[in-house]
Amino acid sequence: MNTLAKEQSVDVDSREYVDALRHSCAHVMAQAVQELFPGTRITIGPAIENGFYYDFDGPHHFTEEDLPKIEKRMRQIAEGNHPFIGKEVTPEESRKFWEARGEKFKVELLDGIVARGEKVTHYSHDNYVDLCRGGHLQDTRGIRHFKLLSVAGAYWRGDEKNPMLQRIYGTAWPTKDQLDKHLKMLEEAKARDHRKLGPALDLFSIQELAGPGLIFWHPKGGLMRLIMEDWLRAEALARGYQMVYTPHIANVELWNTSGHRSFYKDNMFGEIEVEKGEYQLKPMNCPFHILIYQSRLRSYRELPLRLSELGTVYRYERSGVLHGLMRVRGFTQDDAHIFCTPDQIEGEVEGCIDFALHVFKTFGFERYQMEVSTWDPAKRSDYIGDEGDWGRAQAALESVLKRRGVPYKLCPGEAAFYGPKIDVKLIDAIGRSWQLSTVQFDFNLPRKFGMEYIAPDGSRKQPLMVHRALYGSIERFFGILIEHYAGHFPLWLSPVQVKILTLTEAQNDAALALESRLKAAGLRPAVDLRGEKIGAKIRDAQLEKTPYMVVLGPRDVASGTLAVRLRDGRQLSGVTESQFVSKLSQECAEKLTSPHWEQPQ
């Protein structure tokens, strides 16, 4: 807590204070920008998570080089200790004020405020005035620990039909420590960026000749994917899922039936002509699983039917949105569709949640956030499906989370038009959240396809459909894993688990023999026989983030024991080979995220 806050008896850690600080910072930035770049018009400048931004319109094209200049002027202004003063003004006064300055965006905002019947307020500090509903510090003294970060484009009012404004992002904090910590986190995030680490560790690449958004899994990444897939398949089978495989393209008639050709058209690759028909790459697996369901008449006795596939889909994402492994044009979903009766939904939802939590735990994610998206009853006509189904489904989603004691956020109005859902965002090692698993009801497709089952009374009923993905996409999940571990993968996922480093050529045979014994024991070893010094070999293995290194010199060959070095720098000597194998095997079997060796003496 800083002295200023004490003096003003404010809780500097409260969200209100921090937001006020950031919002105030935005005002000061707008003042600085308008002073330094005359002719710049202002729009809005809110506080956001970790910082603030302000959107500008004007003749000057801002670049990163402008930021230090703006920052400097901001500091000067802030040091003036100007109080923030709010006052209510009449709409007429306000209009006159903004029109006189040619601030057309502010006039537009004013129109909105007036139309909503809200009070019009102006907030000023120093000689600067902004149309603003308030939420500021008492004065500019609290604005000390901030940094401008980047320049970006942003649509006026977030609508892509509107003109593009220039946005300057900044971060601001009550204390220097917090600012430094945040800047350090940004640096850390940059250092563990999967787009950098992935190719550096030879896990994957994206090839310009092949096209953007298409992933090439290299041998090491491919092996990791294999492990992730095998683990997931085994889990799914154990949980009563049945694995299926379906094609990558289908006749446009299928997409007409499913409705994707209308509501998902923009995200689908174009038609491929085949003889007299037209085909399209699949953007989703759902219709294919429905076709399997419909391949014969189904009885209620078969339900719940859980069809699962590692299904590769292709989506025509707009070029500007692609991002490493996180947002691509071709990806594989661990996709399953559960067809069930109304009285089975709660059990099925619970099964999904349970499975998702198991996935997180296994891969070492401790923290996550659940969001339940429900409909907005006021806009009933926007949704497909009957009210009873929606009600039951939403109740099931919530009651499962409550029963499991999983905290969640309710997001009314966030449901898709075809059903409510649970989205899971997991929090990675440095506190960032990622959208991952999703459990969604679908009241649309069963209807579109006329799905049925024979009920106990002999009547034909429509099954309920739940769509669920846990990894979400294997590509994205892999990207998150890389960043979460910064490349220091748990042993069971590491493509190379043990690197055997020879001291001299005399140990080559012993090294190769050890390698094959470790292989036979089910481990993934590699040898480094190069004529380099041991320091260089260790350095290289370390840069590859290999979990275990075994240094093999004459002493070790003579003693028959292993000199083991862990990725974290710990060294263990005199380890017997059987101890080593059993420790590593156990570490893999238990899927430990960090090795459990005792500290050496």
Next chain:
RNA sequence: GCCGGGAUAGCUCAACGGUAGAGCAAUCGCUUCGUAAGCGAUAGGUUGUGGGUUCGAAUCCCAUUCCCGGCUCCA
């Protein structure tokens, strides 16, 4: 898709109108070494691509591809 910024050897960068360089990596040779970089040599580039301006273009202009920061959208 939109706004802005980029692209030089496998990687990190230099040269900023006057014959493209360095370190690391690679290859070969020497070294046989005890826990994060031994020594030397060699090879590696139509400066993303295509046009244009110029006596001369990595450098200036136009187009295009891809990448980056965002917006919009999303697994």
